[in-house]
Amino acid sequence: METKRLVLAFALSAAVLVGWTVLFPPSKRPEPAAKPAAKLAATATTAAPPIATAAPTPLAAAAASVPAIPVSAGAEEMVEVRTPLYTARLSNEGGVLKSFVLTHHRDGAGKALDLVRQGSPFPGATLALDAADAFLARAAKARFAVERESGNGVTTVRFRYREASGEGLRRTYVFRDSYVVVVTAERDGAAGGAVGLVLGPGIGNPSTDELASRYTKPGATVTLSATASVDRKAKDGLKEAELKGAGLVAAGLEDNYFLTAFLPTGTAAVTLRPVTLAAAAPAPADAESEVVLAAPGALATDVFLGPKELDVLEKTRPGMDRLIDYGWYAILVKPLLWGLKAIHRVVGNWGVAILLITVVIKVLLFPLTHKQLVSMRKMSVLQPKVETIRTKWSGKLKQDPQARVKMNEEMMALYKQEGVNPAGGCLPLLLQMPILVAFYNLLAHSIELRHAPFMLWITDLSAKDPYYVTPILMTATMWLQQQMTPTGGDPTMRRVQNIMPLVMGFLFKDVPSGLVLYWLMQNVLTIGQQMLLNRFTDLGPKSMKPKAA
Secondary structure, three states, X not given: OHHHHHHHXXXXXXXXXXXHHHHOOOOOOOOOOHHHHHHHHHHHOOOOOOOOOOOOOHHHHHHHHOOOOOEOOOOOOEEEEEOOOEEEEXXXXXXEEEEEEEEEEEOOOOOEEEOOOOOOOOOOOEOEEOOOOHHHHHHHHOEOEEEXXXXXXXXXXXXXXXXXXXXXXXXXXXXXXXXXXXXXXXXEOOOOOXXXXXXXXXXXXXXXXXXXXXXXXXXXXXXXXXXXXXXXXXXXXXXXXXXXXXXXXXXXXXXXXXXXXXXXXXXXXXXXXXXXXXXXXXXXXXXXXXXXXXXXXXXXXXXXXXXXXXXXXXXXXXXXXXXXXXXXXXXXXXXXXXXXXXXXXXXXXXXXXXXXXXXXXXXXXXXXXXXXXXXXHHHHHHHHHHHHHHHHHHOOXXXXXXXXXXXXXXXHHHHHXXXXXXXXXXXXXXXXXXHHHHHHHHHHXXXXXXXXXXXXXXXXXXXXXXXXXXXXXHHHHXXXXXXXXXXXXXXXXXXXXXXXXXXXXXXXXXXXXXHHHHHHHHHHHHHHHHHHHHHHOOOOXXXXXXXXX
């Protein structure tokens, strides 16, 4: 009985399964995958012949036909990253860097220094996508989905964007306790194409006084090649786009003290591009510069955003210290800066350090300056005899073409007889001029002295004296020094020497106050040296001394 029931149950189950299959047959799965796959292969390799392979499985064909899921964000989102050196703010609109505020530096207005130029007509962002094609133009304005990850002193911010067509873009920023930020941009999708990032336009937020100063160079482009060659162009000197070849160590924007630069690797192409920013009327359009770094498909680069501090640049990349524009005088500037730093560590005031290093320089040059003063004193004692020779030949200069040559020969014979070198007073001055220029370059480009106070009204040794007190004192000490120093030569030369203090005072009125302080201290020390020389030194041969009454 039980056997019959079991057989009946199996029969009924089989009947139900068969009947369900007959009444509700499974729908045929479409097979369109072969054609799209062939079309995709043709797009990716247009010149390649078809390869005889097995047909794609139904599962693979179904996956290929599924449309891409768009990835974006519905609202703007700001991401803030803090390190001991800076605070960075990123926006998911295009994945751009909105601000990069340095912790240890202030701008010309005394506010936190932001290396991203803000305010109209500037976009208020940098490291934007270069809109080289339609997709990148859309992505540059799209809102990316954001992911953030932190740990072990490293913060990573990822931005993702994808359209329904499958075209997408991923952007990543990696921040550490360093002025170097790792930035990547990678395209997704079959169309591929190049991807580029734009640095700029402009750098920092210079004050009105800084923009008006002829010593400031905001927004200049700079490139450093692997051969340590540096190429600079002022923001209004870049007339058309310039494509730079591979092998650059750095390419970016600079002012006197700060730098934002790509540190490219591989075959990424660098383009320097002029930009005209139309300001609101009646302000004129402003010429600026920007730097574009591009690579096919994916771009990965280090970006330096920070001060042009000698130690920092040397540690970042070999040769980057050349990006500080010391010019031909770098061989003098670096020892001067080293000496100033050593003294500053002891006294704690950069102005006092300048005064003390001036004393050191004066001591080192003492033998030469002593010879200069002795030579000028001897020339003064010898002046009556020189005037006698001039008077002797003055009536013959117009009549005899050789008279001037003979007069000079007679003077040289007199100098030789008395043991006087007429050029002896010039050599020390020629040696001091490179030091003066080196001091100027040091103050104009060494960030250590930027906004460094001295005392009282001098609050910035890298800026001019706001009340022109030190230039006036410098002019007065030059005049006093000249009155104390015996002069010789013809009357025209003496007149030129008499107006020289006024000329130098006018030229120095707008230079950095630290440079004026250096020259002022030089004058004071020279006056002291001249007083000691006149009091304790017996000058000149006996034949030149006046006879006793």
